Amino acid sequence: xxxxxxxxxxxxxxxxxxxxxxxxxxxxxxxxxxxxxxxxxxxxxxxxxxxxxxxxxxxxxxxxxxxxxxxxxxxxxxxxxxxxxxxxxxxxxxxxxxxxxxxxxxxxxxxxxxxxxxxxxxxxxxxxxxxxxxxxxxxxxxxxxxxxxxxxxxxxxxxxxxxxxx
Amino acid sequence: xxxxxxxxxxxxxxxxxxxxxxxxxxxxxxxxxxxxxxxxxxxxxxxxxxxxxxxxxxxxxxxxxxxxxxxxxxxxxxxxxxxxxxxxxxxxxxxxxxxxxxxxxxxxxxxxxxxxxxxxxxxxxxxxxxxxxxxxxxxxxxxxxxxxxxx
Numbered sequence: 387x388x389x390x391x392x393x394x395x396x397x398x399x400x401x402x403x404x405x406x407x408x409x410x411x412x413x414x415x416x417x418x419x420x421x422x423x424x425x426x427x428x429x430x431x432x433x434x435x436x437x438x439x440x441x442x443x444x445x446x447x448x449x450x451x452x453x454x455x456x457x458x459x460x461x462x463x464x465x466x467x468x469x470x471x472x473x474x475x476x477x478x479x480x481x482x483x484x485x486x487x488x489x490x491x492x493x494x495x496x497x498x499x500x501x502x503x504x505x506x507x508x509x510x511x512x513x514x515x516x517x518x519x520x521x522x523x524x525x526x527x528x529x530x531x532x533x534x535x536x537x538x539x540x541x542x543x544x545x546x547x548x549x550x551x552x
Numbered sequence: 553x554x555x556x557x558x559x560x561x562x563x564x565x566x567x568x569x570x571x572x573x574x575x576x577x578x579x580x581x582x583x584x585x586x587x588x589x590x591x592x593x594x595x596x597x598x599x600x601x602x603x604x605x606x607x608x609x610x611x612x613x614x615x616x617x618x619x620x621x622x623x624x625x626x627x628x629x630x631x632x633x634x635x636x637x638x639x640x641x642x643x644x645x646x647x648x649x650x651x652x653x654x655x656x657x658x659x660x661x662x663x664x665x666x667x668x669x670x671x672x673x674x675x676x677x678x679x680x681x682x683x684x685x686x687x688x689x690x691x692x693x694x695x696x697x698x699x700x701x702x703x
Contacts, residue, residue: 438683439676439677439683441640441641442639442641442672442673442676442677443673443676443677445639445640445641446639446669446670446673448640449619449620449621450596450619450620450621450638450640451640452619525641525683526640526641526642527562527641527642
């Protein structure tokens with residue numbers, strides 16, 4: 387029997403990566419005249435909608451979550467795998483509503499060379515993902531603030547702070 | 553046979569309401585569905601940490617049952633039975649089944665809810681649908697039609 391050739395193996399997720407890269411470059415990096423924060427928040431909102439809609443589909447077969455930590459674990463494992471084909475490498479929490487998710491080779495940063503000049507552009511490539519996490523949590527009834535930081539490419543951290551209504 | 557299908561949003565407001573016949577009957581179903589919402593809330597909350605029933609009797613199975621999205625029969629009256637389902641995102645589906653000569657099996661009900669949930673996921677993936685608003689999608693309507701028609 388002939389082995390099925392896989393001409394584009396490893397390129398299945400490339401369209402998303404390229405689309406995202408293009409989105410950031412053309413919308414944010416190259417637009418000189420507009421307020422950069424405004425553009426980033428627009429990008430974040432696109433992510434928010436994506437996450438909000440995506441989580442509905444991802445959780446179709448899964449049982450109800452017991453608590454918040456279980457929800458975050460789902461984000462780290464299944465949610466991340468669905469988008470980036472890998473899991474979060476490290477999760478830390480203070481058990482009081484702050485979670486730090488570390489990805490040692492974040493996909494959207496993996497093609498960018500780790501120079502000092504590029505490092506300052508790093509966070510712009512994370513806005514969409516921040517929004518996506520925030521959107522997913524929002525649909526599950528958890529209001530949060532998600533901030534990202536890049537220390538050394540392509541490692542990045544996402545800080546999730548749950549905002550509890552008093 | 554299903555006589556009423558309702559989708560209730562996060563804030564317990566109806567997003568979609570469909571009865572087999574419109575008219576005076578519809579109001580009655582609104583009442584039935586609304587009263588079922590309280591039971592859904594109760595079931596989901598009691599699923600929390602302990603598996604203890606209201607009577608103080610410990611029920612080890614309770615945790616398992618209620619972690620499922622399908623919530624089972626909520627209330628039963630002489631002429632109808634009400635079934636509930638809640639997604640992880642707190643969208644509730646309620647189906648009212650008319651008691652008739654041919655009783656429906658539990659599995660059939662599950663299939664109905666699964667179908668409904670599938671249609672809802674598809675709806676959420678539609679960029680023209682803004683989450684939480686009233687459902688006007690024809691595609692969704694067709695799925696509900698097939699449920700009501702018992703196919």
